[in-house]
Amino acid sequence: IYDQTCAAELRRRRKRGLIATPEKLVHINEAVCEGCGDCADVSNCVAIVPVETHWGRKRQIDQSVCNRDYLCLEGFCPAMVTVEGAQVRQVSGAGDPPSVPEPEIRVPHRPFSMAVAGIGGTGVVTVGQILAQAAQLEGMGAGIIDQSGISQKNGAVLSHLKIARRPKDIAAVRTAPGGADLLLGCDLLTAASKRILRLCDPQATMAVVNDHRIMPAQFTHDPDLEFSADDMRARIAAATASATFRDATELASALLGDSIFANMLLAGMAWQTGLVPVPRKAVLEAIRLNGVAVEENIAAFDWGRAAAHDPEAVLRAAGLRPDAVQEETFEEIMKRGVRLIRDWGDAAAAESYRTFVERVRRVEQERCGSDELARVVARQLARLVAVKDEYEVARLHADAAFREEIRRRYGEGARVRLHMAPPLLARRDPVTGRPRKRTFGRWMTALMPLLARMRFLRGTPLDPFGYTEERRMERALPGEYRALVERLLADLAPETHGEAVETARLAERIRGFGHVKRRTVEAFRQRISDGAGG
Structure with a gap:
C-alpha cells in the first residue's frame, strides 16, 4: 500500500507552482547495478528502465519520467545514489539543429486523417493539439478527439486528428477503421496494438514510429521480461504502406537533455517527409502559443526534421551508442x-x-x-x-569513469550521496527484519578510494x-x-x-x-x- 500523493497529481501541482520540485535526483551507478530489480519492486516505478550491457540487463533512471518520491532508494542496493546541486544536461553537446530544405506541403482535397498513439505523461495529446492549432492558424479546418482512458502514467493514449481545407469539410473527427493517412506512433507497444493497427490501411497508411523500448508495467515485478520489438515492428510494417522507425526517445535525451521532447521530434520527422499538411511556420507559431518549453520544442521539431533528412548525421551529432549490445566473441x-x-x-x-x-x-x-x-x-x-562486496562497491563508486559520468550528466557542482546498509553499521528494521539503508555524504564518498585499496584483506582472517x-x-x-x-x-x-x-x-x-x-x-x-x- 502506497500512502502518498498520486504521481499525476504531484506533476500537476508542480507545473502550477503549488509545490516545489525537489532538486535531488536519483542516479544508478551502472557498474554497481546487478539488475535484480529490487528498486522497481519496492517502488512500483515506471521511471526505472532497463539498459542492456555486456554483463546483462541492468537499470537506469529516466529523469524525464521520475516523480522524485525516492521510494526506489528503499531497494536493497548500493548502486543507487542521489545527486544534489544537479542540472540535467544535454549530454551530446550537439548544439543547434542544422538547416535542412523544407518539403513540399500539399493539402489534400479530402480531409487528412492522423492517429497519434502513445502513452500517458509523454505529451501525446499536446502534439495533436499543436498540429490542430497550426492548421487553424492557416485558416484550415481541424478537429481532434483524445482518448486517454484513466489517469495513469504509461497508460495508452490515442488522439484522432483531422485536417481539411475548410472546417465544413470535416464530417467526423474520429478515424474510421482503415482510414488513417498517417500513424504517428509515439510508443512502439501502443502503436503495434490491434486497437491502433485496425485504423491503418496496408495500401495507404504511412507510419512514423518511435521504436524506443518502453517496458510495460509488468517489468517492475518481472526483471527478465522480454520485449519483442522485432515482432512489433513487423506487425506495424504489415499493416501500413510504409513505416519508418527511429529511437526518438534516445535522440531527444541526447540532443535536448530530456526524453519528454521525443514526441515533438517524431512530429518533425513526419513533417519533413511531407506527411503533415501544415506549413512549418504555423507549427512553430502553435508551439509558441502553447507557451511550454518553447525553444526546446522548436529545437526538437527541427532535430526531427534533420533526422528524417540525414539520420546518420543526427546520430553522429547525438553521439549515441549502438541500439543494441552486439554479440561478443x-x-x-x-x-x-x-x-x-x-x-x-x-x-x-x-x-x-x-x-x-x-x-x-x-x-x-x-x-x-x-x-x-x-x-x-x-x-x-x-x-x-x-x-560486489564492500571493497568492490567502493572501487566502482570511486572509479574515475563514474565521477566523469556524474560531471557530464549533472554538471561540475553536482554532489553525490551514497545510500547503503554496511553490515557493521546498519540497524535492522523491526518490521521487516532487513538491514536499514543509511545516507552517507562527502566523508563516505572520500572514504571509498581508501576502502577499495584495502581489498588485499579480502578472504583473510583480518577481513572484517x-x-x-x-x-x-x-x-x-x-x-x-x-x-x-x-x-x-x-x-x-x-x-x-x-x-x-x-x-x-x-x-x-x-x-x-x-x-x-x-x-x-x-x-x-x-x-x-x-x-x-x-
Missing part, C-alpha cells in the same frame, strides 16, 4: 572477464578463470563444434568470482566483512558453478548441448545484494538439485 568475453577479475583484485584468480573457460571451449568445440556454452560460462563465472553469511555464500559460488560445468562437460554431446547451455545460463539469475541475492542463490541451487541440466 568468446575471446572478447574472456578478455573482459580476466580484466574484471584483475581489477577486482586477484590476478591468480584471473588466470585460473582463463584456464578453466579455455578448457570448456576446447571440449565444447571438439564434441559439438560450437563455443556457445563457453561464452555463457565465461560471462557467468567472471560475475561469480568478482563479487568476510565472516558474514553473505560473503561465505559468495565464496562458495564459483566452486559450485565450476562443479556444475564439469558435470555438464562430462555428458556433453550434440544432443545434450542445448540443455547444457541453458543450465549454465541459470547462473545469470544470481544477482542482487543481501537478502535479495540470497533468495536468487537459493532458487539457483534448488533448480540444480531438481535436476536442471542433468
Whole structure:
C-alpha cells in the first residue's frame, strides 16, 4: 500500500507552482547495478528502465519520467545514489539543429486523417493539439478527439486528428477503421496494438514510429521480461504502406537533455517527409502559443526534421551508442572477464578463470563444434568470482569513469550521496527484519578510494566483512558453478548441448545484494538439485 500523493497529481501541482520540485535526483551507478530489480519492486516505478550491457540487463533512471518520491532508494542496493546541486544536461553537446530544405506541403482535397498513439505523461495529446492549432492558424479546418482512458502514467493514449481545407469539410473527427493517412506512433507497444493497427490501411497508411523500448508495467515485478520489438515492428510494417522507425526517445535525451521532447521530434520527422499538411511556420507559431518549453520544442521539431533528412548525421551529432549490445566473441568475453577479475583484485584468480573457460571451449568445440556454452560460462563465472562486496562497491563508486559520468550528466557542482546498509553499521528494521539503508555524504564518498585499496584483506582472517553469511555464500559460488560445468562437460554431446547451455545460463539469475541475492542463490541451487541440466 502506497500512502502518498498520486504521481499525476504531484506533476500537476508542480507545473502550477503549488509545490516545489525537489532538486535531488536519483542516479544508478551502472557498474554497481546487478539488475535484480529490487528498486522497481519496492517502488512500483515506471521511471526505472532497463539498459542492456555486456554483463546483462541492468537499470537506469529516466529523469524525464521520475516523480522524485525516492521510494526506489528503499531497494536493497548500493548502486543507487542521489545527486544534489544537479542540472540535467544535454549530454551530446550537439548544439543547434542544422538547416535542412523544407518539403513540399500539399493539402489534400479530402480531409487528412492522423492517429497519434502513445502513452500517458509523454505529451501525446499536446502534439495533436499543436498540429490542430497550426492548421487553424492557416485558416484550415481541424478537429481532434483524445482518448486517454484513466489517469495513469504509461497508460495508452490515442488522439484522432483531422485536417481539411475548410472546417465544413470535416464530417467526423474520429478515424474510421482503415482510414488513417498517417500513424504517428509515439510508443512502439501502443502503436503495434490491434486497437491502433485496425485504423491503418496496408495500401495507404504511412507510419512514423518511435521504436524506443518502453517496458510495460509488468517489468517492475518481472526483471527478465522480454520485449519483442522485432515482432512489433513487423506487425506495424504489415499493416501500413510504409513505416519508418527511429529511437526518438534516445535522440531527444541526447540532443535536448530530456526524453519528454521525443514526441515533438517524431512530429518533425513526419513533417519533413511531407506527411503533415501544415506549413512549418504555423507549427512553430502553435508551439509558441502553447507557451511550454518553447525553444526546446522548436529545437526538437527541427532535430526531427534533420533526422528524417540525414539520420546518420543526427546520430553522429547525438553521439549515441549502438541500439543494441552486439554479440561478443568468446575471446572478447574472456578478455573482459580476466580484466574484471584483475581489477577486482586477484590476478591468480584471473588466470585460473582463463584456464578453466579455455578448457570448456576446447571440449565444447571438439564434441559439438560450437563455443556457445563457453561464452555463457565465461560471462557467468567472471560475475561469480568478482563479487560486489564492500571493497568492490567502493572501487566502482570511486572509479574515475563514474565521477566523469556524474560531471557530464549533472554538471561540475553536482554532489553525490551514497545510500547503503554496511553490515557493521546498519540497524535492522523491526518490521521487516532487513538491514536499514543509511545516507552517507562527502566523508563516505572520500572514504571509498581508501576502502577499495584495502581489498588485499579480502578472504583473510583480518577481513572484517568476510565472516558474514553473505560473503561465505559468495565464496562458495564459483566452486559450485565450476562443479556444475564439469558435470555438464562430462555428458556433453550434440544432443545434450542445448540443455547444457541453458543450465549454465541459470547462473545469470544470481544477482542482487543481501537478502535479495540470497533468495536468487537459493532458487539457483534448488533448480540444480531438481535436476536442471542433468
